[in-house]
Each structure stands twice: as structure tokens, then as C-alpha cells.
Amino acid sequence: MRSPFKRRWPWIALAGVGVVALGWNPAAEGIASYINSDLSDRDAYSSVYALPVSLLSLLVAVIGLTFQSKQARRVEKEALISADQPRAGMTSLAVPGLVGADQIRGRDRVIGELVHLYERNADPALRVHVLHGMGGVGKTAIAQHVAKVLRQRGITVWFISAAEASSLHSGMRELAMSLGASSYELDREWTHNAPDVLWRRLKAYSRRWLIVIDNADDLSALAPVNQTVAQRNGWIRPTGTRNGAIIVTSRDGTKSSWGNWCRMHQIGILPVADSAQMLIDIAGSNCGSKEQAADLAGRLGGLPLALHLAGRYLADARLVPVSGQITTFTDYHAALDRHGVSAVFPDGNGVMTVARAISVIAETWELSLTSMERGGRYKARNLLRLLSTMADAEIPYHVLLDPSEMATSDMFRGLTPGRLRELLQSLSSFGLIELKVDGEVPMATATRDLPLGTLSLHPLIRDVSRHHLRVGGNMGAAIEVAARLLHRAAIRYDDHTEPKNWPVLKLLAPHPLHLLTLAAAESDLRAEVTSDLTQAASMITRYMAAIGLYAAAVSGAKLIRDLAVGILGEEHPDILQVSADIASFTGGTGDVHSARELYAGLVLVSDRVLGAEREESLMYRSNLAFFTGVAGDPAAARSQCLKLLPVASRAIGVEGNAARAIRRNLALFSAELGDFEAAQHQIEALNRFYGNNEDFSMIVFRVRFACRIGRSGDYSSARDQLVELLPTLRKVLGANHPETLIACSEIANLTGSAGDYFSARDQLVELLPTLRKVLGASHPETLIAESNFAHWVRRSSDGSPQ
Structure with missing residues (x-):
């Protein structure tokens, strides 16, 4: 609260009262004379008393206006606070919650x-x-x-x-x-x-x-x-x-x-008094006296994280007391002494090194882990160390931690779903991990109806756990288990174009590339581990492209290739697929000419290494044809597809993905060249072999096909097809997905081409800010929309009939 001595209005009011007090006696005599005078004399008095009365009125008005201005500023400030907050995005910028942050000692x-x-x-x-x-x-x-x-x-x-x-x-x-x-x-x-x-x-x-x-x-x-x-x-x-x-x-x-x-x-270690009070705050006063808390705090070196873990351990232990369990400050102190950690506390001048701090914290939570293992929750250390190999981000444990896969490793031999659940809950109750469900609900109140379970580790717990893995020579084994788990999750959610998978893929996104970075630093890992991580990380970049983040997808794919190529080699199938991803994502940014050149180089290597009739090679050639067409040569693109379709149908079957992609390209570029009979023939084949479904690729194809019908001159038909597609686009991809925006832009242009210049102009006025923000001001589709807008503005203002 602001001090009253810093406010202006109390001083103004006090000054006014002083003025009235000083002038009260003369004013009272004057008022009495005025009242007792004859009517003829009052006119003379009026001119004398009018000035002080006016000044007093002015003073009252100033005080009133000051109060009103103060109240208006307060209302304006509250409105700004509630209405001018920046919008949230994919990455949370909110202040995260942390136990103990509300009451801090010694700072x-x-x-x-x-x-x-x-x-x-x-x-x-x-x-x-x-x-x-x-x-x-x-x-x-x-x-x-x-x-x-x-x-x-x-x-x-x-x-x-x-x-x-x-x-x-x-x-x-x-x-x-x-x-x-x-x-x-x-x-x-x-x-x-x-x-x-x-x-x-x-x-x-x-x-x-x-x-x-x-x-x-x-x-x-x-x-x-x-x-x-x-x-x-x-x-x-x-x-x-x-x-x-x-x-x-x-x-x-x-x-x-x-x-x-x-x-x-x-920021150094806490003084003993503050450390002791912190222990009492967390563990409770029933764990011993303040002097006993001070002894334990000194033994823990005054390190807040160690104090928090020790206090949390004692608080949890006293909730369900068991004979022989550590429940007091003295018991905890004695347990530390028995474990022989006297060398990890401050030296003579009271300075604690980082190495000693690591040892203190490790010994602090070792008691918690030992207690868990004695209670039958074995492998707690291994689980904590496995989790430490992940990125410093939320870990979707319900997707990632597959007990059947983990049980194939010596680290988790015999692990079952029930035992995994007990381990997670125990680690959470001892404060070593934080469990959430649906990103909001604590594990203690979760039900099976809440599917998105995540966990997070304190950064220092992650650091020290990794330290133990390296010192014990177990980093490679942990990375292998984590790689298999990530690869399994990638396979389970490999349909990156399916919007229902996007919440899970968003949570998985930070981990494969981080783990691939760790793996690249290990010299004795098998190539299969790098392959698993490369495939998992590549799945994440495809997801990023599917939601329209093409530039970020290009950067991620290039980093994956740089990390993996030294282990797998430039001609490994996984590296070739990453190169194909880079080409596709580059095309997604609007640079279709570079995408075409990248695919042109890739197909030569793929044909030689994999074989020209492998599905991967056929897909790369299909994509080369696509970018050839969109780069301005639809005739060459159709010619490539006509030669490729019989090969794909013979090698992998008419229902294979490569044949499907080639038929879509044939339909697109036949329409581009005005051969709608051939285009319709391919569409009928697509419906016959694959069904008239509404998956991502078919929706995108239908948008592009309608656009090409419009470019042939059939404006009304093309516009009607896109208008019919628009609800599906918004439902499946979202209102601001690039494909949805491109469809809206084309609808506006087709509306103008059909003669309604005013509607075309108004639609583009509303759409252009979103195009600039989502696609970028220099993206080809944005530039086309800008040009069309200028055109329809001219046509609507020159008196041309609609």
C-alpha cells in the first residue's frame, strides 16, 4: 500500500482546512454584519465577500476533481491489466509454480x-x-x-x-x-x-x-x-x-x-538460523527443536534444495509413521553420519564447492531412494536417472514410459505397469519429480479419464542424476532405453498430419533432438540407437511442418542431419529421409525452386543406394515432379508422373502411398494444363483405390485441385468447391493453418474473377493481416493476395459493372 505521506490530496485538503481556520474570525464578523445590515447595504457587502466565497468554491472544486482524476486513473490501470496482457502461445511464458517460492528465508x-x-x-x-x-x-x-x-x-x-x-x-x-x-x-x-x-x-x-x-x-x-x-x-x-x-x-x-x-x-548458502527455520517450515515443528533443526541444517550445508528435500522427506514420513522410519531432525542427522558424508560439507572458510554441493544433494535424496526401495519400490534410482536424460521440459510419461519396453533392459528387468505407477507416485511424494495430468491436475487427484500425464524434474536433480550415469559408466545404457522409448512413441503417433495427435506430439517435441545431441557425444553407442533417435526427431519436424511451422522444421531437420550423419553416414536411409524432409519443408516456406533442386540431387543418390523401385525412391521422384510443376513447368511435371505411375504400380501396387501421391500430381497438373478429362480420370482412380476420405493429404489435394480449376477459367465452380471445403479445413487443420488461409485467399480472388469486385476486395481486406502474420509478408501466397487486392480495388473504383 502506498504511504499516505506520498499522496497529494491529503495535503490539499489539509491546506484548505488551514485557510478556513485562519480566516474564520474575520469571516464570521463579516457574515454577521451582512446578515444584520439593511437590504440597501447588502449590495455593498456583496462585492467585498464575493471574492473569498469564489476562492472557497474553487478550492472545493479542485479537491473534488483530484478525487475523480485519481479514481479514473485507477479504473484505467485495472482495465489495462485485464485487457492488455500478451496472448499465450505454444510455449508458456507464465511464472511457473514452485513449492517454497511464496515464503523465502534469508533473502x-x-x-x-x-x-x-x-x-x-x-x-x-x-x-x-x-x-x-x-x-x-x-x-x-x-x-x-x-x-x-x-x-x-x-x-x-x-x-x-x-x-x-x-x-x-x-x-x-x-x-x-x-x-x-x-x-x-x-x-x-x-x-x-x-x-x-x-x-x-x-x-x-x-x-x-x-x-x-x-x-x-x-x-x-x-x-x-x-x-x-x-x-x-x-x-x-x-x-x-x-x-x-x-x-x-x-x-x-x-x-x-x-x-x-x-x-x-x-546468491550463497543460507545462514544456519534461516536454514533451520526453512527446515521447520517444510517438515513441521514436531520433527524436533530449533537447535536440532539448526544442527541438521549445518550438516546439509545450508543449501536450499537439500534443505527442501530433507524437509519434504520428514514431512511425508510423519504422515504415515512406521516403526524404525526416520521422522526427526536428529534421526536424519544420524543417518547422514552413518553414510559417511563428512567430507562433503563446507571447509574451514565456509565455502561449498559445486562438487561438494552435488555430493550433499545426492546424499540427501539417496535416503529417499533407499526408503522407496526398502518399501518394495525398486529401480527408483534407475527411473530417476533415465528421466534425467530427457530435455528440460515436461515429459509425457503416459506416452513415453512403456513398462513392457523398459522391462527388456537390465535397468528395469521385471517392471510391470503397476510397479511403474508406484515408482512414479513415490518419486512425486518425495519431491523428486512433479506429476501432472492434463497439464493442470496433480497426480493425487487424477483419474483414468485424464489422459495427458506429464512429469518434470528439478534441473539440479537432472544434472546430478546425469552425473551419476557418467561416473558409473551407465550413460550409454540409459540413452539406449530412452531411444527405444522415444522411437516407440514416434511409431505410435507417426501420423503427424492427424490433428488429434498434435497435443501429444507437442509434448514429445523437445526430447528426441535433445537425446540425439546426448547420443552424438557418446563414442560407444550402437548405430541403431542413433537411427531410432533420428527417426523420432524427424517425426517431430514433420509435425511442425504439418501445423505450418515450415522454417522451424527446416532448422530442426538440418540439425538432425548434422548430428546423425557422422554416425550413420551420408547415404544411410534415415539421412536420405531427413534430406527429403529438408527439401519438402523448404518448399513449404515458399522456396519451391530450391525444393526442386534439392529433390533433383536426392533422387540420384536414392536410386543408386536404395534402388529406383523402392517406395522411398518413388516418393522422392513424385515430390520432384510436384515441385517441378509448382515451380512453373506443369507439362514436365505431368510427363514425369506418367512415366512414374506404371513403375510405382508394378513395384509397390496401385494402392501404395507412392502411387497415390503420383495420381494426385497427375490430377493437379492435368487440370493446370486444361486436360480436365485426364484429371477427372485420376480422381476417380483415387476414390476407387483409397476411398473418398478426408485425411490431411486428400484435403490439401482438393484445395489445390479447386485452385487449378479456377485458373482454367471456371471461376464459379472452383469457388463453390472451395467454399464447400472451408468448414472441413477449419475443423481439421484450424482457421489459421496455411492451407486454410490459401483457400480463403483463392475464394476471394475467384469471387472477383466471377465479377463481384467489391466482395473480393472486402474479403482480402479482412484476410491480408492474417496472411502477413502467419505466412509472412514475403511469402508467395501473401504477395499474390496483395496483388489481387490492389487489382480488385482498382476494378471496384473505376466504375466497372459487377
């Missing part, structure tokens, strides 16, 4: 400085604050606490994880999108200098804002190649305004890397 100074960033007396130059220190000291908890406080005060807060380069880039991209960045900025400019795009939008943002960048341990991900954050060209820069501020959490506290325009806050 009053830094929290006080950060929550007053937007006060008038705050330093306008130091708007970037870096919380640095070893893992587990509570940097994230401090940042989350400050973010929540400031959000409650009306500040717009965005929270972005930098634990993985992919999560940092996707978070920054979503932030730019939330700030109104166009599709051209997000696709074309983004590939050249994404930070410039983001900062241009931030500087145009009118409200007060805060960006929290969490776990920015790899500073190279924050700045361009061969530069540092201090050079101000990366994601983190001076804000240049009091409206904005940035808080970064990182293990790297090197001042020269951050720059003198960053305010550095070293």
Missing part, C-alpha cells in the same frame, strides 16, 4: 531491491539484474517470488527457461509473437538476427514489463557467436527505459561476461 535484501525496481527512486541505469551462484541455492525461487509480487502490482511478467538452447529460443520466439511480431519477422528476420526483432518489439511496448530468464548457465546461448552478453548484441541488453527490467539466474558470475550495466547479486 530479504535482494528481494527488497528487486521488487522496488519500478519505484521512482530506483536506479534508471541498472535495469538488468543477475542472480548467480551454485545450483540449488534458490536463485529460481527468488526470481519466481519477485515475479509473482511484481505481477500482482500490475507489471507484465514473462518467464523463460534458458536451461536448453531450444527452450530459450522458443521462449523468446513466443515472447516476440506475444508482442505482435509478424510472421515475416518470426520466419525470415528471425533466422538472421532474432534478438533485434525481439528488442524492436520490446521498445514499442507501452506497459511496464519484466523478463525473467531462468537457468542461463550457458552464456554462449545468450549472445552471437564469438561475442559475450556484455557486447549488447544478444538476447540480454540494457532496457533503455524505466518501463522494463530483466532478471537472469545463472551459475556463471563472471562480471566481464555480463558487463558493467548488469547488477550482479551473488
Whole structure:
């Protein structure tokens, strides 16, 4: 609450009261004289008293207007807070929940400085604050606490994880999108200098804002190649305004890397008193005295994560007390002593190294894991370490963790669905993982009717678990199990064009490429593991293309090829398929000429390595024909398809996918050339062999076919076909999917071609902003729509009859 001494209206009111008090006696005498005077004398008095009466009235009016202005500003501020929030995207920018972030011990100074960033007396130059220190000291908890406080005060807060380069880039991209960045900025400019795009939008943002960048341990991900954050060209820069501020959490506290325009806050271990109180807050006062809590806190080195895990263990143990179980601070302290961890605590000067911190935390949760295994929940360590190989993102455990597949490994021999469920619930109850269902409902209240189960690990638990895998020489075995699980999930949800699979694919998306990166660093992995991961990661890029993110799909596919080619070789079938994906996605961005050239080179290699009559080779040739046609040579495209169809029908059958794709191309380019009889013949064959279904590929084909009918001059028929398709497009693909937008653009153009220039103009006026945002201002379809709009504006304004 704002102090009353900082408000203006109480002083105005007090001044008014003072004026009235000082002038009361003279005013009273004057008023009495006025009342007792004759009517003829009152006119003389009126001119004398009119001025003070007017001044008093003016004072009352000023006070009233001040109150009204204050109330209006408050209403306006509340309206802005409720109506001007940036829209959410695929990547959440909301402040995540964290147990313990609401009440933080021993951090009053830094929290006080950060929550007053937007006060008038705050330093306008130091708007970037870096919380640095070893893992587990509570940097994230401090940042989350400050973010929540400031959000409650009306500040717009965005929270972005930098634990993985992919999560940092996707978070920054979503932030730019939330700030109104166009599709051209997000696709074309983004590939050249994404930070410039983001900062241009931030500087145009009118409200007060805060960006929290969490776990920015790899500073190279924050700045361009061969530069540092201090050079101000990366994601983190001076804000240049009091409206904005940035808080970064990182293990790297090197001042020269951050720059003198960053305010550095070293976050260390907690003092004993605060550590003890934190233990009592979490475990409860029934676990022992404050002195006993202080002894245990000192033994744990004052590391907040270790304190949290120990307190959570004791709190859970006391819920269902069992004879012989550890339930007090003293028991826990004695258990640590028996395990011989005296060497992992602070040395003489009270400094704890990262290595010692890792050992402390490992010993802390080892008690929890031992307790689980003694209770019959075996393999808890192995499950935690398996999960640690995944990306720093939510893990869809209901899709990924297949107990029958896991049981084929020595790590999980004998695992059953029931035992897997017990393991997950136990890890969750001991605070080692966080379980959710449908992304919202805690596991404790979940039912079987909620299918989307996810889990997440604390980053430090993930780091230390990976450390154990490397030290124990088990990283390769864990990666092999994870690769098989991801490959199995990829097969289960391999229909990336099916919208009902998209929620699951979205959750799976960060993990295959991350695991492929881990696998590439292992020297003794079998090639089959890399193959499994390459196929799983490629499925994710195809999903991205299916939802219209062609540029991102191209980048992902290129990275997959770079990581896998050194192990599999340039002519491995998986690498050839990734190359085909790159070509297709490139065509999806609108660069159809480059796509044609990429396929032209690919088919030569595929024919030689796989054989010209393999289905993969036939599909590559079909796609080469398609991009040949859309690049401007429909006659050559049809000729290629006519030669290819008999080969495909003989080699894989008339009902094979390659034959189906070739027939679609024949229909398209026959219509393009005006041979509608041949086109109709292929459509009838498609319906005969595959049925008149409404899958992704057939819907897209029907859109393209109708467009080609329109280009032949049959405007009304083509428009009617597209109008009939539009509800299906919106239902299956979504209103803003590129194929839906292309259909809407073509409907408008066909409407104008049929003579209704005004309707065509109005339709394009409404459609063009969405085309620019989704496809990009330089995309061929956007440029066509811009040209058509200008044409129909001229036709509708020159008096031409409709």
C-alpha cells in the first residue's frame, strides 16, 4: 500500500482546512454584519465577500476533481491489466509454480531491491539484474517470488527457461509473437538476427514489463557467436527505459561476461538460523527443536534444495509413521553420519564447492531412494536417472514410459505397469519429480479419464542424476532405453498430419533432438540407437511442418542431419529421409525452386543406394515432379508422373502411398494444363483405390485441385468447391493453418474473377493481416493476395459493372 505521506490530496485538503481556520474570525464578523445590515447595504457587502466565497468554491472544486482524476486513473490501470496482457502461445511464458517460492528465508535484501525496481527512486541505469551462484541455492525461487509480487502490482511478467538452447529460443520466439511480431519477422528476420526483432518489439511496448530468464548457465546461448552478453548484441541488453527490467539466474558470475550495466547479486548458502527455520517450515515443528533443526541444517550445508528435500522427506514420513522410519531432525542427522558424508560439507572458510554441493544433494535424496526401495519400490534410482536424460521440459510419461519396453533392459528387468505407477507416485511424494495430468491436475487427484500425464524434474536433480550415469559408466545404457522409448512413441503417433495427435506430439517435441545431441557425444553407442533417435526427431519436424511451422522444421531437420550423419553416414536411409524432409519443408516456406533442386540431387543418390523401385525412391521422384510443376513447368511435371505411375504400380501396387501421391500430381497438373478429362480420370482412380476420405493429404489435394480449376477459367465452380471445403479445413487443420488461409485467399480472388469486385476486395481486406502474420509478408501466397487486392480495388473504383 502506498504511504499516505506520498499522496497529494491529503495535503490539499489539509491546506484548505488551514485557510478556513485562519480566516474564520474575520469571516464570521463579516457574515454577521451582512446578515444584520439593511437590504440597501447588502449590495455593498456583496462585492467585498464575493471574492473569498469564489476562492472557497474553487478550492472545493479542485479537491473534488483530484478525487475523480485519481479514481479514473485507477479504473484505467485495472482495465489495462485485464485487457492488455500478451496472448499465450505454444510455449508458456507464465511464472511457473514452485513449492517454497511464496515464503523465502534469508533473502530479504535482494528481494527488497528487486521488487522496488519500478519505484521512482530506483536506479534508471541498472535495469538488468543477475542472480548467480551454485545450483540449488534458490536463485529460481527468488526470481519466481519477485515475479509473482511484481505481477500482482500490475507489471507484465514473462518467464523463460534458458536451461536448453531450444527452450530459450522458443521462449523468446513466443515472447516476440506475444508482442505482435509478424510472421515475416518470426520466419525470415528471425533466422538472421532474432534478438533485434525481439528488442524492436520490446521498445514499442507501452506497459511496464519484466523478463525473467531462468537457468542461463550457458552464456554462449545468450549472445552471437564469438561475442559475450556484455557486447549488447544478444538476447540480454540494457532496457533503455524505466518501463522494463530483466532478471537472469545463472551459475556463471563472471562480471566481464555480463558487463558493467548488469547488477550482479551473488546468491550463497543460507545462514544456519534461516536454514533451520526453512527446515521447520517444510517438515513441521514436531520433527524436533530449533537447535536440532539448526544442527541438521549445518550438516546439509545450508543449501536450499537439500534443505527442501530433507524437509519434504520428514514431512511425508510423519504422515504415515512406521516403526524404525526416520521422522526427526536428529534421526536424519544420524543417518547422514552413518553414510559417511563428512567430507562433503563446507571447509574451514565456509565455502561449498559445486562438487561438494552435488555430493550433499545426492546424499540427501539417496535416503529417499533407499526408503522407496526398502518399501518394495525398486529401480527408483534407475527411473530417476533415465528421466534425467530427457530435455528440460515436461515429459509425457503416459506416452513415453512403456513398462513392457523398459522391462527388456537390465535397468528395469521385471517392471510391470503397476510397479511403474508406484515408482512414479513415490518419486512425486518425495519431491523428486512433479506429476501432472492434463497439464493442470496433480497426480493425487487424477483419474483414468485424464489422459495427458506429464512429469518434470528439478534441473539440479537432472544434472546430478546425469552425473551419476557418467561416473558409473551407465550413460550409454540409459540413452539406449530412452531411444527405444522415444522411437516407440514416434511409431505410435507417426501420423503427424492427424490433428488429434498434435497435443501429444507437442509434448514429445523437445526430447528426441535433445537425446540425439546426448547420443552424438557418446563414442560407444550402437548405430541403431542413433537411427531410432533420428527417426523420432524427424517425426517431430514433420509435425511442425504439418501445423505450418515450415522454417522451424527446416532448422530442426538440418540439425538432425548434422548430428546423425557422422554416425550413420551420408547415404544411410534415415539421412536420405531427413534430406527429403529438408527439401519438402523448404518448399513449404515458399522456396519451391530450391525444393526442386534439392529433390533433383536426392533422387540420384536414392536410386543408386536404395534402388529406383523402392517406395522411398518413388516418393522422392513424385515430390520432384510436384515441385517441378509448382515451380512453373506443369507439362514436365505431368510427363514425369506418367512415366512414374506404371513403375510405382508394378513395384509397390496401385494402392501404395507412392502411387497415390503420383495420381494426385497427375490430377493437379492435368487440370493446370486444361486436360480436365485426364484429371477427372485420376480422381476417380483415387476414390476407387483409397476411398473418398478426408485425411490431411486428400484435403490439401482438393484445395489445390479447386485452385487449378479456377485458373482454367471456371471461376464459379472452383469457388463453390472451395467454399464447400472451408468448414472441413477449419475443423481439421484450424482457421489459421496455411492451407486454410490459401483457400480463403483463392475464394476471394475467384469471387472477383466471377465479377463481384467489391466482395473480393472486402474479403482480402479482412484476410491480408492474417496472411502477413502467419505466412509472412514475403511469402508467395501473401504477395499474390496483395496483388489481387490492389487489382480488385482498382476494378471496384473505376466504375466497372459487377
